[in-house]
Amino acid sequence: MVTPYRLTNRTKNHQIDLAATQVKLQERLQNLTSVCRNNKKHERMNQETRSKHSNLKKRANFAIRKSDKFKTLDSNKKGVYGKIVKSQSRKVKVDDNASNVEDGYYKKRNDSVKLKSERIEGSKSNYRGRKDGEFHRNESNGFVRKEDRRVNANDVGSKGYNKRESRDAGGDRRKKSENGENRLGFLRKYGDAKRVQLRSSAEEHKFGMKKVKSRKDVSDDSVTTFDRPRRKRRLIRVEYPHDTANKRFDDSLPTIDNTTDQNKDPEDTEENAEMSKNAQFRAIQPSPSIISFVNENLLGRRREIEFKKAGYNIELPSPLDNIPFSTSSERERIEESVFRNKLTFFAAAKVSSSFPSHDLPEIAFAGRSNVGKSSLLNSLTRQWGVVRTSDKPGLTQTINFFNLGPKLCLVDLPGYGFAYAKEEVKESWEELVKEYVSTREELKRVCLLIDTKWGMKPRDHELVDLMERSKTKYQIVxxxxxLSFPVDVARRAMQIEESLKTKKSAIQPLMMVSSKTGAGIRSLRTVLSNVSRFARL
Ligand SMILES: Nc1nc2c(ncn2[C@@H]2O[C@H](COP(=O)(O)OP(=O)(O)OP(=O)(O)O)[C@@H](O)[C@H]2O)c(=O)[nH]1
Ligand SMILES: [Mg+2]
Incomplete structure (x- = not known):
């Protein structure tokens, strides 16, 4: 049997004590945890504070370093005016002469600076006093002119960062700040290494500083400058009088060059002659009949729209050589039966002995190089590519004979005048052409091709004279x-007709063609087919 457990008073008390202790312990535990938490918080805070502190320290150091530089600048400024205060370990060099030697303009300044230093040492009346060793320049003194202020790097530099000073000094503030920046940049770049401080013995004694002399010792120690030559102001010079960019300046500075005039003389006269020829050409009034002929045949430079309006198919080669509204480029369309024949290469001759012998009438195409002889042959026969053409003068170098069926022979002659060939070779071509033109019996007509743009040149006239002498019939084409305006085509035709009026062997009318557009080709075909028809061998 279990006896009921009865708590004694003592036990009860004990129990109460224990409960109280438990409560107390719990409270302490809570306190401790809160303390712990607080500690952690503090620790975090401490860390933050420490980092903040270190940042501040860094910034402060940086600021101190910066301020050092400014101090140096300040001391430099003072150095100019005689009172030099040591700033950290940096020193300012005195070399006024060396810097001023470069520019004669600055030489004048030496005297004024010497005067200035004397006056500074003598009394402070020229400068408004501030702190020890700091001075403001007083412009009313007169010895520091505006120009001097501008060229003095130290002075300007100090103004760059000290607004109050710049205001005091007056003048263009913006200019000064720019110069100040330059000055700072210069100091950063060249820094301590280039800066040396020199002081007069009096100053040395006064400030108790060591005398440091630069290698380039200078007699005048009272003024502070830098070794580095001052930046020269950029000047805009007109060095190339013939440069189009300087045209404005050219107009204001006319130059007379006698030597060039003398050298130019012969060419000038030629040019003037050419000019007058051009003027003469422009003065030609073409007759209404020629103008209407040019317009009817759509000769001259035209827009494609005009060809389209007239019904020609501009997709075809030499469109004006076709019947309007035709879509065919076949040679069956050619009216003149002789030109429907196939064009075949027959013979080439470099010398007169190799001229072929046959009983066909010949029609030759002569003219300057690149005038379009070979192209005209292709265009007349509408057989593109049989005769070789090139945009380089001098492609045709031999007398080439082409048979046009059994009735006619077309002859492509080498050109004369400018060509990409040696002089001797060109001369031999010319001789060959002259020989052929003057001696060939089968030759019934020479088509003398003239470029519309350039007209007849002396060599063309030479050939004309030769053909006149040899009584060879020739026709100008x-x-x-x-490539020329219609009115110029008409003018050129008028001009040449006038010049050949008295020539007996010249056959009228003068022909006008374009191998490219095909203008005038049909008319030329008609003329040439008549030659073959009535030729007697
Ligand atoms: N715009 C235009 N160009 C032409 C005409 N005739 C010829 N040409 C161009 O002129 C250049 C010379 O043509 P060619 O036929 O080779 O001249 P060439 O007289 O035979 O020249 P050489 O053989 O060197 O004496 C080529 O590029 C042709 O395309 C024309 O009527 N109009
Ligand atoms: Mg040719």
Missing amino acids: LTKTD
Whole structure:
């Protein structure tokens, strides 16, 4: 049997004590945890404070370093005016002469600076006193002119960062701040290494500083400057009088160059002659009949729209050589039966002995190089590519004979005048052409091709004279009419007709063609087919 457990008073008391202790312990535990938490918080705070502190320290150091530089600048400024205060370990060099030697303008300054230093040492009346060793310049003194202020790097530099001073000094503030920046940049770049401080013995004694002399010792120790030559102001010079960019200046500075005039003389006269020829050409009034002929045949430079309006198919080669509204480029369309024949290469001759012998009438195409002889042959026969053409003068170098069926022979002659060939070779071509033109019996007509743009040149006249002498029939054909204005085509035709009026062997009318557009080709075909028809061998 279990006896009921009865708590004694003592036990009860004990129990109460224990409960109280438990409560107390719990409270302490709570306190401790809160303390712990607080400690952690503090620790974090401490860390933050420490980092903040270190940051501040760094910034402070940086600021101190910066201020050192400013101090140096300040001391430099003072150095100029005689009172030099040591700033940290940096020193300012005195070399006024060396810097001023470069520019004669600054030489004048030496005297004024000497005067200045004397006056500074003598009394402070020229400067408004501030702190010890700091001075403001007083412009009313007169010895520091505006120009001097501008060229003095130290002075300007100090103004760069000290607004109050710049205000005091007056003048263009913006300019000064710019110079101040330059000055700072210069100091950063060249820093201590280039800076040396020199002081007069009096100053040395006064401030108790060591005398440090630069290698380039100078007699005048009272003024502070730098070794580095001052930046020269940029000047805009007109060095190239013939430069188009300087045209304005050219107009204001006319130069007379006698030597060039003397050298130019012969060419000038030629040019003037050429000019007057051009003027003469422009003065030609073409007759209404020629103008209407040019317009009817769509000769001259034209827009494609005009060809389209007239019904020609501009997709075809030499469109004006076709019947309007035709879509065919076949040679069956050619009216003149002789030109429907196939064009075949027959013979080439470099010398007169190799001229072929046959009983066909010949029609030759002569003219300057690149005038369009070979192109005209292709265009007349509408057989593109049979005769070789090139945009480089001098492609055709031999006398080439082409048979046009059994009735006619077309002859492509080498050109004369400018060509990409040696002089001797060109001379031999010319001789060959002259020989052929003057001696060939089968030759019934020479088509003398003239470039519409350039007209007849002396060599063309030479050939004309030769043909006149040898009584060879020739007909002038103006080529490349599509490159000149219609009125110029008419003028050129008038001009040449006038010049050949008295020539007996010249056959009228003068022909005008364009191998490119095909203008005038049909008319030329008609003329040439008549030659073959009535030729007697
Ligand atoms: N715009 C235009 N160009 C032409 C005409 N005729 C010829 N040409 C161009 O002129 C250049 C010379 O043509 P060619 O036929 O080789 O001249 P060439 O007289 O035979 O020249 P050489 O053989 O060197 O004596 C080529 O590029 C042709 O395309 C024309 O009527 N109009
Ligand atoms: Mg040719």
